[in-house]
Amino acid sequence: MSETNSVLIGKKPVMNYVLACITFFHGGAKEVNIKARGKAISRAIDVVEVVRRRFLPDVKVAKVNIGTDQISAKEKGSNGPTNVSTIEITLAR
Amino acid sequence: MSETNSVLIGKKPVMNYVLACITFFHGGAKEVNIKARGKAISRAIDVVEVVRRRFLPDVKVAKVNIGTDQISAKEKGSNGPTNVSTIEITLAR
Numbered sequence: 001m002s003e004t005n006s007v008l009i010g011k012k013p014v015m016n017y018v019l020a021c022i023t024f025f026h027g028g029a030k031e032v033n034i035k036a037r038g039k040a041i042s043r044a045i046d047v048v049e050v051v052r053r054r055f056l057p058d059v060k061v062a063k064v065n066i067g068t069d070q071i072s073a074k075e076k077g078s079n080g081p082t083n084v085s086t087i088e089i090t091l092a093r
Numbered sequence: 094m095s096e097t098n099s100v101l102i103g104k105k106p107v108m109n110y111v112l113a114c115i116t117f118f119h120g121g122a123k124e125v126n127i128k129a130r131g132k133a134i135s136r137a138i139d140v141v142e143v144v145r146r147r148f149l150p151d152v153k154v155a156k157v158n159i160g161t162d163q164i165s166a167k168e169k170g171s172n173g174p175t176n177v178s179t180i181e182i183t184l185a186r
Contacts (some may be wrong), residue, residue, distance in 0.1 A: 041135040045178040049161045064157035066182075068142045085138040089159075 005029045009044040010085035017047045022055055025076065030092060031062065037069055037086040048089055063091035098122045102129035104138040110140045114184065115148055123185060124155065130162055130179040148166055155185035 005024040007017055017034070024032045036044035052059050065088040070081045098138040100110055118169070129137035136140045145152050158181040163174045 037130070039135050041138050042132050042178065043181055045134050045159055048159055049178045051175070054162060061128055061159055064159070066157070067156055068146060077103055083142070084154055085135065085142045 004033060004034045005031065007047070009034060009047060011040070014043055014046045014050060017043070018050045021047065021051050025030045025056060025059065025093065026085070032091045034089040034091065038073070038084045041085065041087045042088060044087055050093065051067060055093065059091050059093045061089060063090040064088070087092065094130065097126060098124065099128060100140070100143070102127060102133045103138060107136055107139045107143060109114065110136070111143045114140065114144045118149060118152065125181045125184045127184065128179070131177045134154070134178065134180045137180055137182060144184065149186065152184050154182060154184045156183040157181070181184045 006037070007020045009017055021032050021034070025071060034047060035042050052061075055062045067088070069086050071084055072081055081083050100113045100117070102110055107179055114125050114127070127137050127140060141154065143147045145154075160181070162177050162179050164177055
């Protein structure tokens with residue numbers, strides 16, 4: 001666990017993130033962290049499923065953490081802090 | 094585990110599903126299953142977080158399963174079967 005290979009899921013196509021994960025694993029990583037928040041969470045699950053089912057069947061979902069981030073007023077607008085859900089999925093092989 | 098209290102997340106507002114979960118727990122349920130697929134997955138995470146943080150702090154995420162459903166051509170259009178990601182979150186207290 002000394003190395004942390006993280007892939008933060010945003011608005012790019014699923015395959016971009018899939019490729020990032022595969023690159024980590026091909027580089028010898030034993031674990032890859034996939035993080036997403038808000039609407040990108042669905043895409044994070046897609047990434048996990050494509051990696052596992054199409055490319056690296058020996059990779060397993062080791063851990064799934066669900067949480068909440070507070071977005072400050074500055075970041076979002078002027079309606080005060082907003083909550084956004086987050087997910088962190090650890091893939092391991 | 095004889096009873097299965099399931100809440101299937103769709104396109105309604107988050108609070109509708111939160112209320113469904115709370116109703117199960119107030120009715121004495123020890124576990125509630127939250128299921129979602131595709132873009133509703135983000136909403137499922139929102140539901141979990143609102144239930145845990147705002148209403149029932151003693152409820153924990155017991156299990157998270159990630160999977161894939163095949164949608165047949167009939168259901169979706171004529172491009173052959175499509176894959177859609179699914180999530181199943183078990184809340185317990």
